[in-house]
Amino acid sequence: MGRIVRTHDQGMRKPEVVVVTGASAGVGRAIAREFGAHGASVVLLARSRDGLEGARQDVERLGGRALPIQTDVSEDLQVEAAAEQAEREFGPIDLWINNAMVSVLSPALRMTAAEYRRVTEVTYLGYVHGTLAALRRMVPRDQGVILQIGSALAYRSIPLQSAYCGAKHAIQGFTESLRSELIHDRSRVRLTIVQLPAVNTPQFSWIKTRMPRHPQPVPPIFQPEVIARSVYWVAHHPRREFTIGLSAVQAILGDKFVPGLLDYYLAAVGYGAQQTHESVDPERPNNLYDPLPGDYGARGAFDDRAAEYSVQAWLNRHRGWLALAGLSLAALSPFFLKSRSPHS
Numbered sequence: 647m648g649r650i651v652r653t654h655d656q657g658m659r660k661p662e663v664v665v666v667t668g669a670s671a672g673v674g675r676a677i678a679r680e681f682g683a684h685g686a687s688v689v690l691l692a693r694s695r696d697g698l699e700g701a702r703q704d705v706e707r708l709g710g711r712a713l714p715i716q717t718d719v720s721e722d723l724q725v726e727a728a729a730e731q732a733e734r735e736f737g738p739i740d741l742w743i744n745n746a747m748v749s750v751l752s753p754a755l756r757m758t759a760a761e762y763r764r765v766t767e768v769t770y771l772g773y774v775h776g777t778l779a780a781l782r783r784m785v786p787r788d789q790g791v792i793l794q795i796g797s798a799l800a801y802r803s804i805p806l807q808s809a810y811c812g813a814k815h816a817i818q819g820f821t822e823s824l825r826s827e828l829i830h831d832r833s834r835v836r837l838t839i840v841q842l843p844a845v846n847t848p849q850f851s852w853i854k855t856r857m858p859r860h861p862q863p864v865p866p867i868f869q870p871e872v873i874a875r876s877v878y879w880v881a882h883h884p885r886r887e888f889t890i891g892l893s894a895v896q897a898i899l900g901d902k903f904v905p906g907l908l909d910y911y912l913a914a915v916g917y918g919a920q921q922t923h924e925s926v927d928p929e930r931p932n933n934l935y936d937p938l939p940g941d942y943g944a945r946g947a948f949d950d951r952a953a954e955y956s957v958q959a960w961l962n963r964h965r966g967w968l969a970l971a972g973l974s975l976a977a978l979s980p981f982f983l984k985s986r987s988p989h990s
């Protein structure tokens with residue numbers, strides 16, 4: 647049964663309308679499927695025609711409605727046009743998920759200014775464009791949720807990903823500033839960030855790399871469906887921030903308490919942890935400026951090493967109930983102890 651949203655006009659109800667950027671592959675593709683399976687109307691933004699067509703089929707097969715729109719999120723006018731088309735065809739947008747990204751795996755000294763610009767324009771400004779397009783529609787209606795797909799690397803940068811880590815930090819700064827503005831304006835539009843651990847997605851098969859060996863997510867690795875399940879939950883129980891995976895929690899806490907130690911730890915292990923043992927063609931095609939042909943789907947090449955479940959994410963989702971259960975037990979324990987006492 648799909649999630650139904652009450653609209654302003656006389657309580658009429660419609661399936662929720664969700665926009666997902668970077669919906670053609672990886673985490674975005676898994677999120678689109680998750681919402682499709684819940685009967686949502688899913689607007690799919692990305693560049694690849696093949697990937698978007700695959701995502702459309704997935705969403706419709708699972709019971710949702712799909713609207714693929716070829717969009718480069720680095721272009722604000724394209725994002726605005728996509729938002730307009732989304733509302734024209736599906737009605738008011740209830741939820742906007744910013745997720746699209748590109749990266750370059752390279753020491754900073756070997757990066758070009760153009761590469762920094764491109765990664766920033768897609769991975770950071772793409773989020774700004776999406777957020778503004780959503781706000782222009784949600785603020786006047788005083789309802790809606792904007793969900794940013796973040797990363798543990800928004801707190802703790804790692805070597806070889808300076809452009810991407812910079813963009814993830816920038817998203818954090820932008821979102822926190824905007825959140826205060828929404829609170830100041832007493833807006834009911836909600837803004838939430840989901841911080842991710844390493845995920846098995848096509849990213850590692852198509853990012854531009856200058857390293858000798860095949861890129862990989864830094865273990866432990868999770869399947870994108872683990873992320874999609876939590877994203878669906880957070881979208882309907884928006885928190886300021888929601889972190890998935892113990893490894894992401896550790897990275898964030900480590901950066902808070904022992905950042906200098908982490909600098910040295912990552913200098914020692916960060917290069918090796920981001921590459922497999924297999925060599926990679928230095929000329930392999932990459933998706934920095936244009937999408938690759940074909941449909942890559944949600945999962946990447948690390949199925950055999952990726953977890954299907956995160957206990958931490960489950961505990962995080964249920965922390966309210968768990969806290970209540972803990973408090974109830976603590977409150978009741980004196981009665982239990984008393985009733986078991988030989989003097990009672």
Ligand SMILES: NC(=O)c1ccc[n+]([C@@H]2O[C@H](COP(=O)([O-])OP(=O)(O)OC[C@H]3O[C@@H](n4cnc5c(N)ncnc54)[C@H](OP(=O)(O)O)[C@@H]3O)[C@@H](O)[C@H]2O)c1
Nearest residue numbers: 668670671672673693694718719747797844845847849937
């Ligand atoms: N995988 C991980 O280990 C990991 C870890 C932490 C956080 N994350 C976060 O998860 C999110 C998704 O990452 P992922 O691993 O799923 O990446 P991915 O597999 O590389 O997928 C990236 C998606 O973004 C789209 N995209 C790229 N450039 C675009 C552009 N200019 N305009 C519109 N769409 C564009 C791609 O589609 P087209 O090529 O069709 O445009 C694709 O759908 C990102 O925000 C990332 O920071 C991932």
